[in-house]
Amino acid sequence: DVKVTQSSRYLVKRTGEKVFLECVQDMDHENMFWYRQDPGLGLRLIYFSYDVKMKEKGDIPEGYSVSREKKERFSLILESASTNQTSMYLCASSPGSRSEQYFGPGTRLTVT
Amino acid sequence: GNSVTQMEGPVTLSEEAFLTINCTYTATGYPSLFWYVQYPGEGLQLLLKATKADDKGSNKGFEATYRKETTSFHLEKGSVQVSDSAVYFCALSAGSGYSTLTFGKGTMLLVSP
Numbered sequence: 001d002v003k004v005t006q007s008s009r010y011l012v013k014r015t016g017e018k019v020f021l022e023c024v025q026d027m028d029h030e031n032m033f034w035y036r037q038d039p040g041l042g043l044r045l046i047y048f049s050y051d052v053k054m055k056e057k058g059d060i061p062e063g064y065s066v067s068r069e070k071k072e073r074f075s076l077i078l079e080s081a082s083t084n085q086t087s088m089y090l091c092a093s094s095p096g097s098r099s100e101q102y103f104g105p106g107t108r109l110t111v112t
Numbered sequence: 113g114n115s116v117t118q119m120e121g122p123v124t125l126s127e128e129a130f131l132t133i134n135c136t137y138t139a140t141g142y143p144s145l146f147w148y149v150q151y152p153g154e155g156l157q158l159l160l161k162a163t164k165a166d167d168k169g170s171n172k173g174f175e176a177t178y179r180k181e182t183t184s185f186h187l188e189k190g191s192v193q194v195s196d197s198a199v200y201f202c203a204l205s206a207g208s209g210y211s212t213l214t215f216g217k218g219t220m221l222l223v224s225p
Binding site: 004033040041042043045048058090092097098099100101102103104105106 | 143144146148153154155156157158161163201205206212213215216217218
């Protein structure tokens with residue numbers, strides 16, 4: 001079974017802190033994704049990566065950056081957390097073009 | 113651009129009732145179509161998929177048929193259980209290159225005993 005793990009299930013941070021969300025997949029997938037999920041807005045793509053050190057902006061990249069130094073690991077970085085970044089963050093991976101994505105359990109981030 | 117439209121929820125059913133959740137899409141080319149399920153407090157799980165017209169995806173008693181002529185991918189189950197209570201997302205992947213997904217807003221299903 002494909003396994004995607006996220007470093008924390010729940011996280012509480014203060015406004016202005018730098019926040020790192022880590023995601024690891026164990027299936028040698030090429031593509032990895034970060035989404036945020038908010039009530040009434042559904043899932044929105046923040047960034048994705050199709051190869052090591054490669055990244056592409058999604059629909060809502062503002063206020064976020066990403067890092068992919070190894071194929072299995074994809075990090076989401078909030079340079080200076082703000083209260084409007086309080087959300088559920090979901091990581092996913094997929095093996096290739098037009099393929100299904102496999103999701104991690106999510107990190108519920110609260111910024112106070 | 114690509115888009116997915118799902119019926120608004122919540123859908124409230126009694127156990128053993130028949131379930132339909134409607135999903136229609138707009139896409140360039142011939143997309144792959146997916147249904148995902150999300151249980152409370154968890155990530156999304158792939159429920160089923162279909163990659164070409166007239167394909168039927170099925171899993172755990174759920175089915176959906178890829179209808180190109182009506183651009184639809186409706187989710188059905190003959191007899192729901194309380195444990196099926198969750199949010200269901202329809203999604204598509206279209207175009208060349210990366211496998212980004214376009215999601216519907218999700219439909220909450222509540223099944224009572």
